[in-house]
Amino acid sequence: MSAITVRVPAKVNLQLAVGPLREDGYHDLVNVFHAVSLFDEVTAAEPLDADPSAAPLRVRVEGDLTGEVPVSDDNLAVRAARALADRAGRSYRADLLIRKSIPVAGGMAGGSADAAAALVACNDLWGLGLPVEDLMEIAADIGSDVPFALLGDTAVGTGRGERLAPLETAGVFHWVFALADGGLSTPRVYGECDRLREEAGVAAPTPAVSEALLAALREGDARALGQALSNDLQPAALALRPSLADTLAAGRTHGALGAIVSGSGPTCAFLAESAEHAHELAALLKDVDGCRSVVTAHGPVPGATVAG
Numbered sequence: 354m355s356a357i358t359v360r361v362p363a364k365v366n367l368q369l370a371v372g373p374l375r376e377d378g379y380h381d382l383v384n385v386f387h388a389v390s391l392f393d394e395v396t397a398a399e400p401l402d403a404d405p406s407a408a409p410l411r412v413r414v415e416g417d418l419t420g421e422v423p424v425s426d427d428n429l430a431v432r433a434a435r436a437l438a439d440r441a442g443r444s445y446r447a448d449l450l451i452r453k454s455i456p457v458a459g460g461m462a463g464g465s466a467d468a469a470a471a472l473v474a475c476n477d478l479w480g481l482g483l484p485v486e487d488l489m490e491i492a493a494d495i496g497s498d499v500p501f502a503l504l505g506d507t508a509v510g511t512g513r514g515e516r517l518a519p520l521e522t523a524g525v526f527h528w529v530f531a532l533a534d535g536g537l538s539t540p541r542v543y544g545e546c547d548r549l550r551e552e553a554g555v556a557a558p559t560p561a562v563s564e565a566l567l568a569a570l571r572e573g574d575a576r577a578l579g580q581a582l583s584n585d586l587q588p589a590a591l592a593l594r595p596s597l598a599d600t601l602a603a604g605r606t607h608g609a610l611g612a613i614v615s616g617s618g619p620t621c622a623f624l625a626e627s628a629e630h631a632h633e634l635a636a637l638l639k640d641v642d643g644c645r646s647v648v649t650a651h652g653p654v655p656g657a658t659v660a661g
């Protein structure tokens with residue numbers, strides 16, 4: 354096969370419990386990931402030119418507002434492909450094309466998604482046949498959120514978020530995402546979370562999964578899920594981007610079952626009662642100040658998958 358395309362979802366964090374800062378610079382987490390139907394696509398193709406002096410891995414990015422995405426070796430998809438080639442012990446070549454719909458630096462793990470998609474696409478293109486367990490290991494070295502983009506659906510991540518256990522869920526949940534202008538840096542938001550805790554004299558709690566959240570997921574109870582959503586990074590994201598408080602308030606006023614910053618933000622996630630309610634809510638939210646655009650999506654959906 355000379356080109357493989359992989360579709361990979363964004364995530365929203367249903368619970369993000371942030372524990373103490375570890376010596377390695379990461380925080381211990383309980384991170385309940387939920388994959389939603391907002392997708393990037395990554396195509397890995399055999400390079401057409403046979404120039405041996407050309408870079409073995411090249412990347413192009415298409416889509417709106419992709420200015421912040423590096424097209425160098427720093428691109429997470431390139432880093433993932435390189436790590437896979439290193440594991441296979443050979444200098445493989447590929448041209449990667451990323452079609453981005455997931456907001457950049459938006460707290461929806463778009464870069465991690467592209468890395469996971471590149472692993473699946475190159476594993477196939479290069480005929481390596483590595484099992485998903487091996488891809489998971491490589492994924493965790495690229496970033497804490499990358500293993501979940503391989504797995505998809507709904508799962509709880511512990512450690513720095515890379516150790517995953519799938520969660521039982523029932524039914525479909527309907528979401529509205531309010532995308533903001535500009536991104537927020539993940540390390541900066543974690544740093545602000547530590548600073549706010551220090552300022553308030555509050556010790557970081559040991560993270561624990563919410564039983565109410567697990568029950569809501571098991572029962573497919575959107576109303577209970579809306580009540581159980583929580584994000585310890587939200588106060589930090591709001592401190593760095595105060596206008597998000599207005600976006601969240603607008604969603605609640607318009608009847609969202611739950612309103613939360615997605616991960617490190619600045620995307621805000623709203624849980625709706627139905628697909629119809631999600632579309633109504635989206636129409637009402639699109640004129641809120643500071644909101645660049647609004648998209649609807651459902652979850653859970655599978656992780657990185659070769660397109661048919």
Ligand SMILES: C[C@@](CO)(OP(=O)(O)O)[C@H](O)COP(=O)(O)OP(=O)(O)OC[C@H]1O[C@@H](n2ccc(N)nc2=O)[C@H](O)[C@@H]1O
Nearest residue numbers: 378379380460461462496497498513539540543616617618
């Ligand atoms: C906050 C979350 C929630 O799912 O995602 P985003 O909302 O940014 O997408 C994740 O924890 C982001 O995971 P990811 O974006 O993969 O981060 P990594 O590359 O592993 O780490 C980037 C930086 O974030 C901080 N970091 C990340 C994970 C973690 N458990 N503790 C941390 O303190 C560290 O400063 C680290 O250097």
Ligand SMILES: Nc1ncnc2c1ncn2[C@@H]1O[C@H](COP(=O)(O)OP(=O)(O)O)[C@@H](O)[C@H]1O
Nearest residue numbers: 421428429457458459460461462463464465467
């Ligand atoms: N393929 C990629 N897509 C998006 N961002 C990337 C990618 N590769 C590297 N990056 C860098 O990673 C940063 C965070 O990206 P992203 O995963 O979109 O955000 P978040 O961590 O908030 O979910 C971006 O600002 C960008 O500089």
